[in-house]
Every structure is written in C-alpha cells, then in structure tokens.
Amino acid sequence: MVDLLVAHYGRLSTAPATGTASRTALEALLRKPFPPGPSDPGEVLEQLQRDVFSHTIFPNHPRHYGWIPGPGNFVGALADLLASGFNVCPTLWLEASGPTEVELVTVDWLCGLCGLAEGSGGLFVSGGTVANLTALAVARRIMLSDEVARAVVYCSDQTHTSNTKNLRILGFKADRIRKVPTDDRYRMDMAALAGAVEADRVAGKNPFCVIANAGTTNTAAVDPLEAIASFCDGAGMWMHVDAAYGGAAMLSERARTLLKGLERAHSITIDPHKWLFQPYDIGCVLVRDARWLAEAFREVPEYLQDVHTAVDPKGEVNLGDYGIQLSRSFRALKLWMSLKVFGLDAFRAAIDRGISNAERAEDLLRATDCFEVVTPAQLGIVTFRLHRPGADDETLNQLNRALIGALVADG
Ligand SMILES: Cc1ncc(COP(=O)(O)O)c(C=O)c1O
Known part of the structure; x- marks a missing residue:
C-alpha cells in the first residue's frame, strides 16, 4: 500500500488530474454480493487501483484548480495511517492522554494563528459543516440557553449553505434566518444588517447571532469583520466567523490585513483540509472561551462516571465533552505531524x-x-x-x- 502511494505521488504531475465513469459502468465493475469468504489482498488492492482510484478527481494534483483545494500532503497521509494503526480515540483523558495533549496543543496553535486570547480553545471535527454546526450549537446554548423561540440569525447571501442546513438542524425555521445582501464585492452590507436587526427588534424578535464570512466559497469575499465585531458588541450578539477556507490566510503577511477583526469573534471555523494542506477529513472549531464547549455538550453517562474529569480547560480534559462526537479519531495528528516535519x-x-x-x-x-x-x-x-x-x-x-x-x- 505504501508502494502504491509512493508511485501515485511520483507520477501525479504527469498523470491526468481527473478520472470519472458513469454509474452504469461502475455498477458493472463493483456491484458484487457480500464476500462469503476471504480473497487475496493483492487482488483486492489491484482492483482498488484499477476500478476505484482511477475514477476520481485528484484535488492534490498540481494542475487541479477546480475549487477550494484539498491539497493533502504525504506526511499527513502517513499520520492518518498511524492514527488508524494505533487505533487512537482521544475522547477521554484516561484513554488517550498523549493524543489529547497533542490535540490541545495543535488547537492552541490555531487559536494563536486566529488571534484568539488565552482561555480560548476548540476541537477537531470532520470539516467545515460540523465545525459550523458545533459553533452554532454553542452560540445557541450560551446566548439562548437553547431556547430558540423568537431568536434570529443573520448571514450574507454568500454564506456557505452548511450554515443554513445547520440552523435547520438546530431548530431554526427558515423565517429565523436573514440573508443580508452584499455589496459589489460580495461583502455583507452593514447598513442592511443594521436595518434587518432593528426591524426584527421592533417586531419583537431576538436577534442573537451574526455569521460572518472570511473567504466565501464562491469568490473568497471577506465580510467587514471589524465592523461586524463592533456591531455585535454594541448589539449584544454572538459573532461566528466561517473562515473554513480563508482562515489559513492569517499565515500570509499580505493577506492577513483583510481578516482584521477575526480575533474578535466568539467562534471561528477553520478547515485544515482546505488551505492547511491536510488530507480529508479535518475541520476545526475555535471558541473564545474553551469552557463554553463543555457547557454546550457535556453529558456524563453512568458507565463513564469514574473517568469523568472536572471541566477545567487547563486540566486533564475529556475531549468527548467538547463536541458532538463521543468516539472520535485522532485527526489532530496529521496537522501536528506535518507542521512539525515541514515547519510553519x-x-x-x-x-x-x-x-x-x-x-x-x-x-x-x-x-x-x-x-x-x-x-x-x-x-x-x-x-x-x-x-x-x-x-x-x-x-x-x-x-x-x-x-x-x-x-x-x-x-
Ligand atoms: C466557507 C465554507 N464553509 C463551510 C464549508 C463546508 O465544509 P466541509 O465541506 O468541510 O463540511 C465550505 C466548503 O467548501 C466552505 O467553503
């Protein structure tokens, strides 16, 4: 398998960037009943190479520019192999203290990158959708004590659809989501935001959260983050920034100024599998106060009562308390390892x-x-x-x- 990967990376730049087939063709190749007994693993691997991996677009191909990248890296790929091979589950400190510490450290690196202050924290999740879901669930908990009646959320007409999907999951009907218009560069129109919030207040609603974009999926537009932060401060509202793609630009001297104000967010989504060169899947949610995560998600089942720890982000943390997943994979490893091997x-x-x-x-x-x-x-x-x-x-x-x-x- 390692040989296959080495060969793949070795010829990637001269091979086609894309491969695809019809459903009919793939049904003919792959539709088989449950295998009743064992098969030769070499043959399975050959079939995988011939019928499966040849029918994919390679997002880390050097000539793939089709959409927001999935550029991967070889160290990250091997880190995933190690994470599965050691079968690590950073849910409880007792079960995976070393991996938990690696995740806490790597999350703190990202908090620092985004300018969040001491006391902030976060969690690695499957991607931007779940990072946004986690952040909005925290906002609902902290701002509304989970009572969504009358509550309204504001985002722009360019905001990624994961946010509307997530709000629906969290109990916000379509009439509780305001799509604020954008200017000629697809940035949220601040006057329209203020007008919509005011109109909702007058109508007896409870405006509680603005979702700002730091790098939209369509055009990489960045909303006026500083102005949105000041608006949210003044209005007592939560500011979530979807920086799933654009957050990585904090590493760039010349792009960073575009993201000024990101550090004032209550919560941020940043996806290492987009522009931090990690293999799928790894997203990250960050919050200004790490204790909010446990406040939103912590449950202590009977069978885990003896391993449950105090909720002190500086102490021996059970990351299962911090998000939606209980059992979870060691996603932090690929980012931590490739950052260490290649350097920031x-x-x-x-x-x-x-x-x-x-x-x-x-x-x-x-x-x-x-x-x-x-x-x-x-x-x-x-x-x-x-x-x-x-x-x-x-x-x-x-x-x-x-x-x-x-x-x-x-x-
Ligand atoms: C800005 C933004 N937010 C969220 C997402 C959803 O991320 P994921 O596909 O990792 O769930 C995307 C996906 O492209 C995105 O561009």
Whole structure:
C-alpha cells in the first residue's frame, strides 16, 4: 500500500488530474454480493487501483484548480495511517492522554494563528459543516440557553449553505434566518444588517447571532469583520466567523490585513483540509472561551462516571465533552505531524504561492480576449468564464458547461 502511494505521488504531475465513469459502468465493475469468504489482498488492492482510484478527481494534483483545494500532503497521509494503526480515540483523558495533549496543543496553535486570547480553545471535527454546526450549537446554548423561540440569525447571501442546513438542524425555521445582501464585492452590507436587526427588534424578535464570512466559497469575499465585531458588541450578539477556507490566510503577511477583526469573534471555523494542506477529513472549531464547549455538550453517562474529569480547560480534559462526537479519531495528528516535519514557514510559503497563482491567473486571463474575469483574484480564488463577444448569457452558460465537461473528460 505504501508502494502504491509512493508511485501515485511520483507520477501525479504527469498523470491526468481527473478520472470519472458513469454509474452504469461502475455498477458493472463493483456491484458484487457480500464476500462469503476471504480473497487475496493483492487482488483486492489491484482492483482498488484499477476500478476505484482511477475514477476520481485528484484535488492534490498540481494542475487541479477546480475549487477550494484539498491539497493533502504525504506526511499527513502517513499520520492518518498511524492514527488508524494505533487505533487512537482521544475522547477521554484516561484513554488517550498523549493524543489529547497533542490535540490541545495543535488547537492552541490555531487559536494563536486566529488571534484568539488565552482561555480560548476548540476541537477537531470532520470539516467545515460540523465545525459550523458545533459553533452554532454553542452560540445557541450560551446566548439562548437553547431556547430558540423568537431568536434570529443573520448571514450574507454568500454564506456557505452548511450554515443554513445547520440552523435547520438546530431548530431554526427558515423565517429565523436573514440573508443580508452584499455589496459589489460580495461583502455583507452593514447598513442592511443594521436595518434587518432593528426591524426584527421592533417586531419583537431576538436577534442573537451574526455569521460572518472570511473567504466565501464562491469568490473568497471577506465580510467587514471589524465592523461586524463592533456591531455585535454594541448589539449584544454572538459573532461566528466561517473562515473554513480563508482562515489559513492569517499565515500570509499580505493577506492577513483583510481578516482584521477575526480575533474578535466568539467562534471561528477553520478547515485544515482546505488551505492547511491536510488530507480529508479535518475541520476545526475555535471558541473564545474553551469552557463554553463543555457547557454546550457535556453529558456524563453512568458507565463513564469514574473517568469523568472536572471541566477545567487547563486540566486533564475529556475531549468527548467538547463536541458532538463521543468516539472520535485522532485527526489532530496529521496537522501536528506535518507542521512539525515541514515547519510553519513552509505552510506560509505555500499559501503565499496560492495567492500569487490566483493573481497570475487573473493576469493571463485578462491578456486573452476569450475569457472574462468575473471576480478578481482574492486569496487563492479568481473566477472567470469563457466569453464570446455578442453572445447572450444562455449561450455563454452552455459554452462554459461544455468546456467544463471537456476538461474533465480529457483529464
Ligand atoms: C466557507 C465554507 N464553509 C463551510 C464549508 C463546508 O465544509 P466541509 O465541506 O468541510 O463540511 C465550505 C466548503 O467548501 C466552505 O467553503
């Protein structure tokens, strides 16, 4: 298996970036009944290589620029192997004190990166969706004691859909979620936010939380975080920042100024499997006060009463108290290990390079007359489309769809 991976990484840059097949073709290859007895592991591996891994887009391919990256790294991949091999479960201090300490340290590194002060904390989860869910569940607990009647949440019309899904899960009906309009650069319009909050107050509602974006999925737009923080302070509201993608830009000297105000958030989502170069899956939720996590999630079942520890973030923490999952994998290991092996400066350089790549792509696109830049380079994202003078939108949409189909098909 290690040989297979080494060969894969070795030829990745010259191999196609994409591979796909129809459901019918894959059903024919893979639909089999439960295997009643053992098979040769070598043959299983061969089939995996031939029929499964050949039908995937490789997000860590050097020519893959399709969407928010999943750039992975080899040390992180081996760390995942170790985490599974040692079968580590950092749920209880008793069960995994060393791994728990590694997670606490790595979370503190991210708190520091985001500018959160002493006393902050967090947890590694499966990704941005669950990090946002965890943060919003904490906000509901701390701000509302879980009573959602009359409560209203504000986000922009560019906010990732995981947040609306999560709010639904948490008991907020659609009429309790306000989608605030954005300006010409897709940033939350502050006057519209203030107007919506005021109108809700007058109508007897309870505005309690703003979800701000630090790097939207569509265009990497960053909401005016400083202004939102001051607004939330003044209005007594919770500020959650979805920095799932953009948070990593705190490592970049030139991009960091865009994120000013992130450090004033009550909670933050940042995803190492997006722009901190980790293999799927690893997201992270951070909160200004680590004790809030236990306040929102802690339950002490009878069978664990003897291993339960006091809720002191400085003490011997049971991470199972900090989030939705009880049994959980040692996700922190891949980030901790690759940060130690490569060093933070390597991550900083890679992020700066991503930003430069987006800027260079924009220059190249502007130098041709067949592409139109839709939004300029920001963080690592530039959006564009194939353009034909005089063509209407419907024709252009068809052209662009055909272009994407052709790109995927030829790898
Ligand atoms: C800004 C933002 N938030 C949240 C998510 C959801 O993250 P995940 O897919 O890891 O659940 C994404 C995914 O692209 C995202 O871009």
